[in-house]
Amino acid sequence: MRSPVLPLTWHLARSSGRRGLQSRLLAASAAAVGAFVMLVMIAACLGSGARADRTAWRVPDAVPGRSATAVQATTTTYVRHQPVTVVNLAQRPDREPTPAPPGLSAFPKRGEVYVSPALAELLHRLPANQLADRFPEVKSYGTVGAAGLASPDELVAVIGRAPGDPAVSESAAGGSWYDEGQTARAGITGFSGSKPSMFTGSDQQTALLGAVLLVVPVVVLAAAAGRLGAARREQRLAALRLAGATPRQILAMTAAEAAGVGAAGALAGALAYVALLPALARIPYGVGSWYTGELWVGVPWLAAVVLGVTVLLTVSAVTMLRQVATSPLGVAQQADPRRTRMIRLVLFAAALGYIFLTAQDHMTNRQMIVLLVLFYAAFWLFGPWVVDRLGRIAGRFARRPATLLAARRLTDDPRGAWRTVSGLVLAGFVAGFFSVSRLDIGFTEHPDQVAVLTDGGADARHTAAETRTLLDRAGVKATVSTVGEDDFEDSVLLGDTGVVARVSGGPEQIDAATTALTAVGKGRFPVSQDYVSASDDTVTDRIATVSTATLILSFLVATASAGLTAAANVLDRRRVYGLLRLSGTPLRVLDRARVRETVLPLVVLAGGTTAMGVFGAYQLNKAAGATVNSSGAFQLAVCVTIGALAILAAIGGSRPLLRRVTANPTQTAD
Amino acid sequence: MSTVLAGHGLVKKYGSTTALAGVDVEVRERDSLAIMGPSGSGKSTLLHTLAGIIRPDGGRVLLRGARIDDLGENKLSALRRKRFGFVFQFGQLLPELPAEENVALPLMLEGTPRRQAVERARRWFAPLGLDGLEGRRPGQLSGGQAQRVAIARALVIEPDVVFADEPTGALDQNTSTEVVRLLTSVTREQGAALVMVTHDADVAAHCDRVLQVRDGRISSHHQYTVA
Incomplete structure (x- = not known):
């Protein structure tokens, strides 16, 4: 016999009216935002790797002198504080011809100068005595094609030299520690180098750091989206349960509906990502904007993200309905507050101790990410405990009903309150630290x-x-x-x-x-x-960019989560809110309570970790006699202020819903 | 005893359905009035109209002689908060607040300091048989206990009138009798009037008077004699 689950789910979904449609649209939008953010972060990670690979040819891959067909001496010069990579190439006489470098159609002849389009534009714009005179004089410049460039904005010159030219001589090999990554010379037979340029080498792992930081907020968002329709589904499915539907059928119906909504939303997010690829490619990161193709993640990643977000949303919705499925009378009232135990604090302290003991000065990005994940996990344990204590303290000293209600809500479900702000906690710490710190501390600078x-x-x-x-x-x-x-x-x-x-x-x-x-x-x-x-500036710049971008995206995701959670809470609690309003409780009291239950943990936890990050960077800078990065601090302040206001606005966005669902909960013709 | 609450010529329509078709009703101090009737008869509409929740299409509602049906939404809301108490079938207690804070909430909303509000709230626990349950949350109370907490919350502000909408609808027979006995007696002791909608004749029998509503009109009015 054909299963009635899908037709019945479809029928119920179609007949659930405007509010049902609204909640499904909201859930789908959240899934779309989640999928979009994840795809952008994956694109940034993969794209950074791809473009780092496109710079590897510039770092000479040394071969034994006897077999070398050419000499490559790569160096870097700066114009308006931007690096210009200069690749000097000299074909050795009486040797096999050397193949063309990427982006060029042939190996450059002596005296030929090829430049990237961005450098050509700069050469045209700036007086010759500020840039052009650094290179051999030519009638016209050749062009380095996209194949040899990491970004359309990259400044690259490839110059053909005579074998005896000082630019390819031993003295051009560098030797000081600050030459590392910027100047190198070697005999070559081709351009099969595998070491990316210093200016792109750290991009991928830094982008990965951002992706790691954003995974949790996106998971929270998808979970919130799954929960959004729960209250409505609960009623409907509890009735179905009473009508004889089995728990398995109830769960299957919930899963089918949530999966449909999640897949539609995630697909929309994926389509938005595809449609916005050209616009995304214009966002500069590291060496500049992107070639659009670098940001294309490929169909398998696209499918994996759509599937992942759909599964998350479905699991969240099904988990919310377990009680309905097992109890025909609907969701039992939660008898005990979900207490958090002291062991969380102990584990948090242990994890921090471990991080403190194992963190070294020279860690690879991978090691840093592992420690960051551990740090996050420690906060994931610690956060609900703090929210619980915060609720208890606020509850003890609350004088006004709104604060008391908010405090009791925090104690009642500390994990729920934590989830909404969790994404901002670590993003805040990382952005707080890297926005105001300078990693090149230790040496006096001489910009003149x-x-x-x-x-x-x-x-x-x-x-x-x-x-x-x-x-x-x-x-x-x-x-x-x-x-x-x-x-x-x-x-x-x-x-x-x-x-x-x-x-x-x-x-x-x-x-x-x-x-x-x-x-x-x-x-x-x-x-x-x-x-x-x-070297230091590149790492600082990349981490500061990624941490600020992560903070912005975390705020975006947290804003969506907070808005959805607030709307879901209103729907979940519409009866009690309605009856309270009916008894004369001013709507503004309920509204303030809703805002405070998010703002309290947001300020204490996310604000606290951001302040911790800023303080840590400030102390580090002070110890090294360096000044605070004031533009970074300003950027951080603007980002935090706008982000906090956006979250407040998102919670406020459910105010009309609160007004509507509490308007008259008992109105009947009876 | 003087009239606390009165409705004169009350009319309420929902589209083409007439819920109230010119109802007159008076409630005196310490009076308890049960409103009964079949489903759709208009009994809940009558209660909500008298409580200032629904604005009537015709007629007037007077509280201690002053008209209240023409007040603005904010004034009506304040009136309900200060002068009326409410007991519903279920779901009126905030699940995250302990019982004593649920009871203290209306006082805090009126600006009473929290400590004082909780102290006043606690005084209601012993008379209602809730001693020792002050710190329990609604989820940790039985249905009968939760309704008694709701009664305490309705009475803590010392209202003129307590409105109860099917207050025993979710309770078993024994608990139901116990709750309604407490509701009527404590309300009377407090000097407040009680207006209660119920479909249960046994529950209604605890009130001084019973109004039968049918098709938006009062079909019968029965007064019990005090034994």
Whole structure:
């Protein structure tokens, strides 16, 4: 016999009226938001990896000198604080021809200069003495195609050199610690390098950090969506149960409806992701915006996310209905508050202790993510305990009915209250820390210096004289001096021997000085603060970007969760709210209680961890004598303020629903 | 005894259905009035109209001689909160509040300090046989106990009138008798009037008077004599 479950579910869904449709639309919207956010994060992770791979050709993959067909010397120079990757290539005479590098149709001949479109645009826009004069003079530039670039915004130049050119000589190999990742030289036979550029190498794991931070909020959102229709379904299915439906049929009907709603929503989210791919590709991350194809996750990931969100929503809905299925009289009143035990605090302390003991200065991103997951799990245990205690304390001191109601609700279901704000707790901590901290602490910065490395003291004195002449000719005002080991604190070269020009003026003058001094660098570009700090700045920038983006997305997801949970609570409790209103309880009291039951844990937990992150970064910066990243702090403050207001607005959004469902709960013609 | 609450010529229609077709009713101090009738007869509509929950389409409702049916929503809400007590069939207690705080809630809503409100609420527990249950939550109470807590909450504000809508509808016969006996006696002791809708003749028998409503009209009016 054919199962009646699907036809009956469909029939009931169609006949459930406007409110039923509204709650299904809301649940589907939540599923759409969840699927969209997850797909964006997966796209960022996969895309970062893909574009890191596209930079690997620039890091020379050394082969034995005898078999090398060419010399590759990659280095980095800065213009307006942006890195320009310069790949110098020289074909060795009497050797096999070297294949073309990615993005070029042939190996560059001596004197040829190929540039990325973004660099071409910059060369066109900036005066030659600030950028173009750093490169060999050519009639026209060739173009580095997309295959050789990680981003349309990347600044890359590929220059064909003679084998004896200083730019590909031994002296262009670098050797200082700050050359690591920016300057390298080797004999090559092709461009099969596997090590990504320093500017893209950490992108994927940092994006992964964001994805890890967002998994829990998305799960919470999907669970809230699954719960949304529960109150309505409970009544309907309790009646069906009384009419003789078996628990299995009830659960199957619930699962079928939730799966339908979840799949529709998740598909809509996936379609939105596909439709918005070109727009998403314009969002800059790391080296710049994206090629659209880099952000395409592929059909298997797309299907996995749609399926995952659908399953989450279905499991949540089915879990909510277990009681209906087992008890024909409907959902039994919850007799005991869901107390949290002290063991949570103990485990939290143990986990933090473990993290403190195992965290080291030089951890890989993977190790960091593992510790972060542990940190999150510890908070997942600890959060409900804090909410419970918070409820008890607020309940003890509450003087007004709204606060008392909110406090008792927190104690009644601390896990529920925790779930709504949980996503923001760790995102707040990470964003709080990385928005205001500077990882390149420890060294004094010299943003006004442009330096040239020399082979020794005598060379330095000679180069200093040449430097003065070149700067004078370029119209750059600067004080020139030689530096050595004793000038560790005062020189951008951090103890290396060379010549330092302290330039007066802004970035234009620094760029002009860098361009003018390229001639004395013996195949190396002059060194500026951007070059020396690049390694730390890149990591700081990526983590700060990801943590802020994660915080924004967490707020977005938490706002949706808070709104859905508030609406679900109103529907779940419509009878008691209705009767209270009928007895004269002002609606604003019920409304304030609803807001406070979210705001209290939000302020204490998410606010607390964000403040902890900021405080930790502040202390770290203070200890290292570095200033706080004020623009990051401002960004964080704006993000937190807007996010908190959005959550309040989302809860407030269910106020009309509260008004409507409590309008007259007993109205009948009787 | 003076009239506390009166409805004159009350008319209420829901579309083409007439729920009340010109009902006159008076309730005096310490009076207990049961409203009975078949399903759809208009008995709940009459109770809600007298309580200021539903605005009548015609007629007037007077509380101690002052008209209340023309008051604004906020004033009506305040009136219900300060002058009326309510007992419903079920689901009126907040599940997360312990019994004493459920009872204290109306006082707190009126601005009574919490400690004082809870103290006043506790005084109702012994007379209603709820001693020792002050800290229990509704989910930890039996149906009869929960209804007695609801009665305490209705009376704690010392109302002029207590409205009860099927207060024993979800209780067994014995508990039902016990609850309605308490409801009528304690209400009377407090000097309040009681207006109760019930479909149970045994429950109605505990009231001083019984109104039978049929098709929106009072079909009979029976007064029990006090033995």
